[in-house]
Amino acid sequence: MIIDCHGHYTTAPAEVEAWRKLQVEALANPSQAPQKAALRISDDQIRESLEGAQLKLQRERGTDLTIFSPRAASMAHHIGDAQVSRVWSEICNELVHRCCVLYPDNFVGVCQLPQSPGVPPATCIAELERCVKEFGFVGCNLNPDPSGGHWKEPPLTDRWWYPLYENMVELEVPAMVHVSTSCNPAFHTTGAHYLNADTTAFMQFLTSDLFKDFPTLKFVIPHGGGAAPYHWGRFRGLAQDMKRPPLQELLLNNVFFDTCVYHRPGIELLLKVVPVDNILFASEMVGAVRGIDPETGYHYDDTLRYVNSIEWLSEADRNKIFEDNARKVYPRLERD
Amino acid sequence: MIIDCHGHYTTAPAEVEAWRKLQVEALANPSQAPQKAALRISDDQIRESLEGAQLKLQRERGTDLTIFSPRAASMAHHIGDAQVSRVWSEICNELVHRCCVLYPDNFVGVCQLPQSPGVPPATCIAELERCVKEFGFVGCNLNPDPSGGHWKEPPLTDRWWYPLYENMVELEVPAMVHVSTSCNPAFHTTGAHYLNADTTAFMQFLTSDLFKDFPTLKFVIPHGGGAAPYHWGRFRGLAQDMKRPPLQELLLNNVFFDTCVYHRPGIELLLKVVPVDNILFASEMVGAVRGIDPETGYHYDDTLRYVNSIEWLSEADRNKIFEDNARKVYPRLERD
Numbered sequence: 262m263i264i265d266c267h268g269h270y271t272t273a274p275a276e277v278e279a280w281r282k283l284q285v286e287a288l289a290n291p292s293q294a295p296q297k298a299a300l301r302i303s304d305d306q307i308r309e310s311l312e313g314a315q316l317k318l319q320r321e322r323g324t325d326l327t328i329f330s331p332r333a334a335s336m337a338h339h340i341g342d343a344q345v346s347r348v349w350s351e352i353c354n355e356l357v358h359r360c361c362v363l364y365p366d367n368f369v370g371v372c373q374l375p376q377s378p379g380v381p382p383a384t385c386i387a388e389l390e391r392c393v394k395e396f397g398f399v400g401c402n403l404n405p406d407p408s409g410g411h412w413k414e415p416p417l418t419d420r421w422w423y424p425l426y427e428n429m430v431e432l433e434v435p436a437m438v439h440v441s442t443s444c445n446p447a448f449h450t451t452g453a454h455y456l457n458a459d460t461t462a463f464m465q466f467l468t469s470d471l472f473k474d475f476p477t478l479k480f481v482i483p484h485g486g487g488a489a490p491y492h493w494g495r496f497r498g499l500a501q502d503m504k505r506p507p508l509q510e511l512l513l514n515n516v517f518f519d520t521c522v523y524h525r526p527g528i529e530l531l532l533k534v535v536p537v538d539n540i541l542f543a544s545e546m547v548g549a550v551r552g553i554d555p556e557t558g559y560h561y562d563d564t565l566r567y568v569n570s571i572e573w574l575s576e577a578d579r580n581k582i583f584e585d586n587a588r589k590v591y592p593r594l595e596r597d
Numbered sequence: 598m599i600i601d602c603h604g605h606y607t608t609a610p611a612e613v614e615a616w617r618k619l620q621v622e623a624l625a626n627p628s629q630a631p632q633k634a635a636l637r638i639s640d641d642q643i644r645e646s647l648e649g650a651q652l653k654l655q656r657e658r659g660t661d662l663t664i665f666s667p668r669a670a671s672m673a674h675h676i677g678d679a680q681v682s683r684v685w686s687e688i689c690n691e692l693v694h695r696c697c698v699l700y701p702d703n704f705v706g707v708c709q710l711p712q713s714p715g716v717p718p719a720t721c722i723a724e725l726e727r728c729v730k731e732f733g734f735v736g737c738n739l740n741p742d743p744s745g746g747h748w749k750e751p752p753l754t755d756r757w758w759y760p761l762y763e764n765m766v767e768l769e770v771p772a773m774v775h776v777s778t779s780c781n782p783a784f785h786t787t788g789a790h791y792l793n794a795d796t797t798a799f800m801q802f803l804t805s806d807l808f809k810d811f812p813t814l815k816f817v818i819p820h821g822g823g824a825a826p827y828h829w830g831r832f833r834g835l836a837q838d839m840k841r842p843p844l845q846e847l848l849l850n851n852v853f854f855d856t857c858v859y860h861r862p863g864i865e866l867l868l869k870v871v872p873v874d875n876i877l878f879a880s881e882m883v884g885a886v887r888g889i890d891p892e893t894g895y896h897y898d899d900t901l902r903y904v905n906s907i908e909w910l911s912e913a914d915r916n917k918i919f920e921d922n923a924r925k926v927y928p929r930l931e932r933d
Contacts, residue, residue: 405783412746412783447741447748452800452835456824457793464788484828488792491827492820494860498886498897499788524830530866550834561834 263565264587264594265319267437267483267519267543268327268368270357272314274306277356281335284349288341297352307359314547316367322565324544328591330371330402331357334450336441338407343377343384350375350388358396369594370398371437374425376407378414383424393432399593401429403436403480405462410445410454417462417480418469426475433592435479435517438462451549459487463516467500467508472515479515479590481541485522485531493534509536517590519543520564520582523550528567537578541586542568599901600923600930601655603773603819603855603879604663604704606693608650610642613692617671620685624677633688643695650883652703658901660880664927666707666738667693670786672777674743679713679720686711686724694732705930706734707773710761712743714750719760729768735929737765739772739816741798746781746790753798753816754805762811769928771815771853774798787885795823799852803836803844808851815851815926817877821858821867829870845872853926855879856900856918859886864903873914877922878904 280300287293315327331353338346354372361368372392374385385401392398403425406412415421417438429436443454459482472478482489489496497508505511517539522528531540543564550561559566568574568582588594616636623629651663667689674682690708697704708728710721721737728734739761742748751757753774765772779790795818808814818825825832833844841847853875858864867876879900886897895902904910904918924930 410748412748412781414783416783445748447750447752447801448797449800449804452803452832453793453797456796456828457789460792460796460824461784461789464785465783467788468785484831488796488824488827491824491863491866492792492858494858494863494890494897495820495886496788498859498888498890499785501888502886522828522830523834524870526866526869527827527830530827530862533862534860550831550838552834552837554830554834561830 262326263324263542263583265324265327265544266481266541266587266591267521267545268315268329269332269545269548270329270360271332271547272310273332273356274302274310276300276302277352280352281349284345285340288345297348300352302356304359304363307356307363311360311364316364318546319367322563324565326366327368328371328399328587329357329360329368330437331373333402333439334442336373336402336404337409338376338404338441339378339409339444343375343380346377347375347388354388354392354396354398358392358398361396370396371400371402372398374401374403376404378408381424382422385425386428389425389428389432389434393434393593397593398434399591400434401436402439404440405438405458406440409441410443410448416465416469418465418471423474426478430475430477435481435590437481437483439483455484455549456487459484460489463487463489463496466512466516467496467505468503472512476514479517481517481519481590483519483521483543483545485520485527486518486535490518490531490534513539517541517586520568521545521562522564522567523561524554525567525570528564529571532571532574537581538586540582541590542583598662599660599878599919601660601663601880602817602877602923602927603857603881604651604665605668605881605884606665606696607668607883608646609668609692610638610646612636612638613688616688617685620681621676624681633684636688638692640695640699643692643699647696647700652700654882655703658899660901662702663704664707664735664923665693665696665704666773667709669738669775670778672709672738672740673745674712674740674777675714675745675780679711679716682713683711683724690724690728690732694728694734697732706732707736707738708734710737710739712740714744717760718758721761722764725761725764725768725770729770729929733929734770735927736770737772738775740776741774741794742776745777746779746784752801752805754801754807759810762814766811766813771817771926773817773819775819791820791885792823795820796825799823799825799832802848802852803832803841804839808848812850815853817853817855817926819855819857819879819881821856821863822854822871826854826867826870849875853877853922856904857881857898858900858903859897860890861903861906864900865907868907868910873917874922876918877926878919
């Protein structure tokens with residue numbers, strides 16, 4: 262079985278964006294904000310939005326189950342206040358839930374959290390609990406920078422985040438560290454901000470004792486861990502210079518990387534330097550890069566091809582990356 | 598000949614830091630600021646600061662010439678105003694110049710620019726000209742984020758920077774894109790901010806037509822290009838999705854990467870995916886990582902070993918990385 266731990270509902274019907282537009286337009290005048298019930302989307306619309314995209318690609322590529330969450334770039338926690346973020350997150354999570362109900366063999370949900378800049382993360386607990394307990398979701402996406410590129414929140418290792426972590430541990434759900442749209446002109450969203458956030462989070466974890474406080478807390482750092490595996494020697498050396506324990510002991514019981522790296526040499530590096538127990542298969546499709554690589558003739562984000570092309574990877578290790586590690590990191594995934 | 602294009606004067610005598618401390622303490626009361634002349638350092642002190650460090654490592658490792666600049670983390674352009682930055686930059690550049698005069702075979706200078714948050718980069722031209730014309734420096738370090746981790750400056754591709762670029766082109770000097778200390782608690786300076794800045798700059802270049810306006814302008818992106826080579830497929834795909842030209846045509850006449858990647862797999866990836874004409878040898882020593890890698894028994898930053906261990910690299914390509922590319926990017930380097 263092949264589990265793709267990183268897919269977003271990037272193909273939602275246009276009505277969703279239109280509803281969001283009304284919500285944003287009403288920011289200055291909340292009484293004009295649209296009601297949740299005003300968004301009406303049929304099951305057929307949802308089927309149609311998935312059949313030609315995520316489901317088609319699952320079938321073509323031969324993956325089975327996608328751990329599926331709302332579109333990351335649309336979370337935009339910097340827009341409006343906590344109430345705006347709460348309603349928008351509920352809508353996005355409910356849509357993902359409907360995808361999972363319609364295609365229970367193909368999708369399992371991960372939720373967007375109703376974060377808002379400067380607002381304590383504890384306010385996200387209710388929505389996380391709803392998604393896990395009522396919808397059967399298996400994780401959440403945690404945004405280390407709800408400001409959208411201005412990085413005003415304390416590091417992920419600060420006690421600011423602890424109430425949410427306590428809840429995650431209790432629920433046995435991991436978080437994927439995932440920022441949203443950058444509204445800072447310095448950072449391109451998918452080409453810089455996403456990767457920077459991955460690297461930033463990894464270094465925050467490296468310099469802290471967070472996992473002494475939460476030995477079972479788990480994070481997936483997406484996009485192949487940002488710059489971390491490419492600079493693995495730098496990070497090993499920085500930890501050593503700081504008299505920290507080796508990376509394995511310091512954070513590899515708690516921090517995992519996905520395989521969203523869109524060329525074979527990058528995947529090979531990831532598999533060479535990061536222990537196989539810490540790598541989860543993922544493609545981020547339909548996502549940041551949608552084209553076909555002229556050098557291979559296949560989609561850039563068809564990461565299964567890259568993993569399968571690594572001839573020195575044993576069958577047992579391949580199964581860890583494709584399935585076993587995901588079941589370990591997301592214990593709420595049910596065995597079929 | 599082996600040219601190391603990325604070395605900083607991280608071992609300056611303690612008097613320099615003490616002078617800077619006085620300068621910072623006088624920020625609220627500029628009349629108390631120390632005079633430049635109050636900093637007295639003898640040639641012997643400078644020799645001593647280099648002999649046991651950069652020069653020793655050059656000899657031990659077998660490199661010849663280091664393109665040498667002030668300590669990057671100390672630039673701290675966010676401290677004080679443009680006048681404070683100007684005086685501090687002059688001091689740092691003059692010290693590097695003295696290193697180069699004392700050891701003309703071992704060091705050639707690159708200057709720190711007197712940048713200051715929100716202050717037009719054109720104000721840096723006088724110091725750049727002084728360093729190039731009077732001291733024989735061959736390049737500059739350009740900080741894309743003089744705010745120190747708050748990223749308030751326009752992207753490097755904005756016309757905001759053009760007057761400086763015009764001067765660089767006229768002088769035939771490249772810039773290394775190099776941030777300084779992060780004062781944003783989200784970003785560890787050497788473990789996150791440096792790498793993020795590299796990735797950010799690469800993506801800024803990728804999305805702009807800067808090099809149509811300045812066909813001969815050249816940048817070195819340090820630390821192996823941040824996350825760029827590891828995600829080369831992602832960047833190729835993003836450019837393609839945006840209908841931009843292929844990376845080669847779009848920016849590889851103007852953008853170069855150094856080899857400050859502290860493990861063999863990272864260096865091998867860099868050499869595999871980035872054209873050899875765009876790679877310049879560098880170690881960043883004495884710099885961010887100072888320890889010995891227990892996996893190899895050698896210093897993490899002894900990058901020459903990694904490059905030399907890549908058995909499939911031809912002698913001609915090795916010479917490009919060690920010398921020829923540096924002479925192309927830094928045309929003011931004189932042939933001995």
